[in-house]
Amino acid sequence: MNLSTDHLAIRTTCAYCGVGCGVQATPKDDGGFAIAGDKLHPANLGRLCVKGSALGETVGLEGRLLYPQVREADGLRRVSWDEALGQVADKWKSIIAEHGPDAVALYVSGQLLTEDYYVANKLMKGYVGSANIDTNSRLCMSSAVAGYKRAFGEDLVPVCYDDLELADMIVLVGSNTAWCHPILFQRILKAKEARPEMKLVVIDPRRTATCELADLHLPVKAGTDVWLFNGLLSYLSRIGAVDPQFIEQHTNGFEAALDVARADCADPAVVAKICRIELPLLLEFYELFAATRKTITAYSMGVNQSSAGTDKANAIINCHLIGGRLGKPGMGPFSITGQPNAMGGREVGGLANMLAAHMDLERAEHRDVVQTFWDSPVMADKGGLKAVDLFQAIEAGKVKSVWVIATNPVVSLPDADQARRALEKCELVISSDIMQDTDTTAYADVLLPALGWGEKDGTVTNSERRISRQRAFLAAPGEALPDWQILSLFAQHMGYSGFDFDGQYDVFDEHARLSGFRNAIGDVPRAFDMSGLAGLDQRQYNDLEPTQWPVRRTASGELQVEVRLFKDNVYAHADGKARFIATAPRAPMHAVSEDYPLSLNTGRVRDQWHTMTRTGKSATLADHIAESFVDMHPQDALLSGVREGELARVTSEWGAMVARVQHGGGIPRGSVFIPIHWNGQTASDARVGALVNPVVDPVSGEPEFKHTPVRVEQFRVNWHGFILSRDALNLDSVAHWTRIQGREFARYELAGRNTVKDYSAWSRELLGVNDPDADWLEYEDKTAGVYRAVHVVNDRIEQCIFMSPRQDMPSRAWLASLFVKEQLSEIDRVGLLVGMPVEKGADTGPTVCSCFGVGRNTICNAIIEKDLKTVPEVTACLKAGGNCGSCVPEIKKILVQTRVEAAEAQ
Numbered sequence: 001m002n003l004s005t006d007h008l009a010i011r012t013t014c015a016y017c018g019v020g021c022g023v024q025a026t027p028k029d030d031g032g033f034a035i036a037g038d039k040l041h042p043a044n045l046g047r048l049c050v051k052g053s054a055l056g057e058t059v060g061l062e063g064r065l066l067y068p069q070v071r072e073a074d075g076l077r078r079v080s081w082d083e084a085l086g087q088v089a090d091k092w093k094s095i096i097a098e099h100g101p102d103a104v105a106l107y108v109s110g111q112l113l114t115e116d117y118y119v120a121n122k123l124m125k126g127y128v129g130s131a132n133i134d135t136n137s138r139l140c141m142s143s144a145v146a147g148y149k150r151a152f153g154e155d156l157v158p159v160c161y162d163d164l165e166l167a168d169m170i171v172l173v174g175s176n177t178a179w180c181h182p183i184l185f186q187r188i189l190k191a192k193e194a195r196p197e198m199k200l201v202v203i204d205p206r207r208t209a210t211c212e213l214a215d216l217h218l219p220v221k222a223g224t225d226v227w228l229f230n231g232l233l234s235y236l237s238r239i240g241a242v243d244p245q246f247i248e249q250h251t252n253g254f255e256a257a258l259d260v261a262r263a264d265c266a267d268p269a270v271v272a273k274i275c276r277i278e279l280p281l282l283l284e285f286y287e288l289f290a291a292t293r294k295t296i297t298a299y300s301m302g303v304n305q306s307s308a309g310t311d312k313a314n315a316i317i318n319c320h321l322i323g324g325r326l327g328k329p330g331m332g333p334f335s336i337t338g339q340p341n342a343m344g345g346r347e348v349g350g351l352a353n354m355l356a357a358h359m360d361l362e363r364a365e366h367r368d369v370v371q372t373f374w375d376s377p378v379m380a381d382k383g384g385l386k387a388v389d390l391f392q393a394i395e396a397g398k399v400k401s402v403w404v405i406a407t408n409p410v411v412s413l414p415d416a417d418q419a420r421r422a423l424e425k426c427e428l429v430i431s432s433d434i435m436q437d438t439d440t441t442a443y444a445d446v447l448l449p450a451l452g453w454g455e456k457d458g459t460v461t462n463s464e465r466r467i468s469r470q471r472a473f474l475a476a477p478g479e480a481l482p483d484w485q486i487l488s489l490f491a492q493h494m495g496y497s498g499f500d501f502d503g504q505y506d507v508f509d510e511h512a513r514l515s516g517f518r519n520a521i522g523d524v525p526r527a528f529d530m531s532g533l534a535g536l537d538q539r540q541y542n543d544l545e546p547t548q549w550p551v552r553r554t555a556s557g558e559l560q561v562e563v564r565l566f567k568d569n570v571y572a573h574a575d576g577k578a579r580f581i582a583t584a585p586r587a588p589m590h591a592v593s594e595d596y597p598l599s600l601n602t603g604r605v606r607d608q609w610h611t612m613t614r615t616g617k618s619a620t621l622a623d624h625i626a627e628s629f630v631d632m633h634p635q636d637a638l639l640s641g642v643r644e645g646e647l648a649r650v651t652s653e654w655g656a657m658v659a660r661v662q663h664g665g666g667i668p669r670g671s672v673f674i675p676i677h678w679n680g681q682t683a684s685d686a687r688v689g690a691l692v693n694p695v696v697d698p699v700s701g702e703p704e705f706k707h708t709p710v711r712v713e714q715f716r717v718n719w720h721g722f723i724l725s726r727d728a729l730n731l732d733s734v735a736h737w738t739r740i741q742g743r744e745f746a747r748y749e750l751a752g753r754n755t756v757k758d759y760s761a762w763s764r765e766l767l768g769v770n771d772p773d774a775d776w777l778e779y780e781d782k783t784a785g786v787y788r789a790v791h792v793v794n795d796r797i798e799q800c801i802f803m804s805p806r807q808d809m810p811s812r813a814w815l816a817s818l819f820v821k822e823q824l825s826e827i828d829r830v831g832l833l834v835g836m837p838v839e840k841g842a843d844t845g846p847t848v849c850s851c852f853g854v855g856r857n858t859i860c861n862a863i864i865e866k867d868l869k870t871v872p873e874v875t876a877c878l879k880a881g882g883n884c885g886s887c888v889p890e891i892k893k894i895l896v897q898t899r900v901e902a903a904e905a906q
């Protein structure tokens with residue numbers, strides 16, 4: 001009998017990174033859904049990383065915003081959609097009448113679906129008449145967009161994922177692909193396994209997990225990429241690794257770009273010194289690049305998030321243009337996007353300096369095309385405020401109302417405390433979100449419930465220009481609505497026509513038709529053309545298979561797709577030629593100083609996503625890295641007076657935060673790394689955005705997240721502790737806390753400054769255990785200042801608290817495992833106050849492989865006991881690393897460390 005439920009599966013896409021993996025959600029007998037990779041999706045062919053695999057843990061309704069609400073003097077009041085949108089429309093009409101259309105703004109997100117984005121952009125630019133719509137994608141890939149536009153005349157990603165497998169060399173610049181785009185990294189590793197001669201080069205100031213499997217790692221000083229690639233351009237020219245015919249026939253600006261590159265970077269020894277790498281290492285890279293025609297240079301936030309981000313992108317593209325290395329299989333510059341639909345946002349013009357369908361705001365003929373197509377009453381005719389400028393204009397009172405959609409700027413913007421001040425001062429803040437309580441919704445005057453992943457239906461575009469359907473498999477909760485519908489209803493309240501869409505398929509159809517409308521106007525046709533997908537009815541839209549653009553229909557009705565661009569060497573500039581851009585190198589805007597001697601770099605960790613409003617719900621994802629940390633070189637830690645494992649206060653000119661010191665081993669002297677994820681709900685004081693300088697790239701407006709001068713100091717506390725509790729706790733009285741989602745409990749890591757006189761009474765009060773007859777087991781060593789207590793209810797562990805003046809407390813993994821037990825055994829109870837199991841091997845240690853829940857202790861024990869020597873041997877023994885592969889670099893590191901320690905111990 002065939003018991004497969006595949007035929008019931010709903011095919012959708014992952015909610016997180018720009019790889020855009022296909023996901024299959026299959027109904028289970030218990031009413032839930034099993035999440036698996038979609039074997040038919042070309043991006044991932046069935047594989048998912050741990051974040052994708054854990055999507056099912058994030059769809060619960062805990063904490064969801066379910067009804068429209070308005071803030072009144074005594075708190076939030078539930079209202080109808082009509083009342084909420086009517087209030088906003090009345091206020092926007094009066095603001096626009098009094099102060100003009102630029103006094104209102106939308107701040108949206110790369111996590112919107114294309115249909116949502118399309119309606120938002122149409123509303124602002126064609127009806128409100130302002131380009132004040134910007135997006136959190138400004139923070140991650142706007143430099144890549146600007147780089148492409150300068151080089152190619154349009155925002156065009158030349159390559160496709162298959163090119164990664166066809167390349168003979170992949171250069172990853174400023175991209176911890178192993179953690180941030182794990183499935184792409186797995187594809188690269190598989191290709192390398194099949195062709196070991198294929199080279200992988202990583203250019204990154206940090207020695208990240210990606211470097212563990214690279215042939216060459218160039219640990220360049222942060223911010224020196226333009227020197228590095230200008231040096232490469234000079235080198236390629238000097239040794240004759242050029243394609244003069246291509247340069248002559250298909251490009252402009254070569255001599256000027258080369259002159260500028262030669263001015264500072266002709267001498268590799270000088271470049272090596274500026275980039276702070278060994279000269280032989282630099283030359284090895286240059287020689288490899290020159291010798292390997294089929295090279296992909298893939299770049300990400302390390303390039304984009306800089307005050308010279310656009311120049312960095314163009315310096316890379318220049319090195320491909322000089323040899324005509326693009327438009328053919330296995331070669332080209334390739335920006336990897338961070339968000340699931342940053343690319344869809346680019347298509348609809350969802351940035352303040354773009355128009356719809358890749359048209360330009362500055363060009364009157366393009367504005368005319370769009371206005372004619374929309375039949376709209378007005379059309380924005382100049383760029384709007386980019387993200388950082390927008391929030392400054394809000395604080396200055398120039399923008400009176402902002403509508404924040406699907407993003408959390410109080411955590412994610414640079415100078416995040418400024419974003420908080422701006423929202424505090426703003427006359428009317430509207431927030432469309434899926435969560436009731438975020439750092440941003442706290443400042444909203446009107447809260448509007450939106451659909452979340454699993455409930456939403458529409459399309460997204462991934463990093464290789466592939467449009468995929470995101471399909472709903474969960475019912476809409478409460479009164480939540482899709483974002484496109486919320487915006488369309490609002491437009492109707494404003495009295496605008498043109499928003500009476502039949503459904504998301506109708507929005508998609510309009511978007512597809514606009515892309516082909518008067519496409520060839522003026523000069524070169526726009527490459528962004530998905531007119532082949534126009535005219536789909538509801539059923540055809542439902543059935544749409546993942547498709548790349550450009551996609552047109554032939555005269556006989558066949559779909560014609562271009563999987564990679566520029567094979568005919570025609571670019572989107574008026575003369576059909578690509579542009580070399582002269583990129584004079586410049587250092588980050590703010591130099592380190594005596595007061596702020598370290599350079600702060602920020603980024604993602606493997607198992608979390610953005611501001612954790614969704615991934616923070618998953619116990620699986622919380623297992624890998626529980627707390628925010630400041631990773632720094634041991635000598636810098638010594639000079640700063642902090643030690644590994646201790647809490648430190650990190651301060652910049654703009655703000656401060658607290659994080660735990662660690663020495664990951666990959667941080668060069670003079671810099672620190674802090675992850676971007678922790679917010680006001682998951683930690684008392686760990687928003688790294690508060691530190692980041694609000695300096696932006698002059699072309700793209702992208703902030704400099706990769707360099708802010710900071711100092712690190714000890715965060716003095718009297719005691720440390722942790723709590724595991726089935727109920728949520730209020731810990732406002734504790735100096736520092738982090739909340740970590742567990743299975744059937746929440747874990748709190750604590751540190752206090754208060755002097756606790758009576759530990760027992762204090763702990764009972766904190767945990768809300770008032771019953772004197774409660775099953776409360778405790779241990780106290782007054783002299784050592786150690787206190788431990790466990791609260792048991794009906795033979796199940798309910799809560800536990802461990803406190804000590806020292807950091808070294810028991811591993812939380814075993815205590816955590818007791819919360820899923822229906823009943824504690826006698827042997828469990830023996831270990832409770834010790835915090836350790838009596839049986840050997842029961843403490844698995846911190847999680848390394850989240851897919852299979854394999855801890856560090858388990859791996860170390862197996863390496864020793866079974867004499868494991870390679871990652872495949874560890875995988876064969878424990879399964880660890882055998883699914884998404886994100887932990888393979890970490891397992892490799894553990895293998896080396898454990899075997900070295902074992903050899904030394906002998």
Ligand code: SF4
Pocket residue numbers: 014015016017018019020021044047048049050051052053180181182183184
């Ligand atoms: S790599 Fe992971 S996070 Fe990115 S789309 Fe695929 S499953 Fe989702």
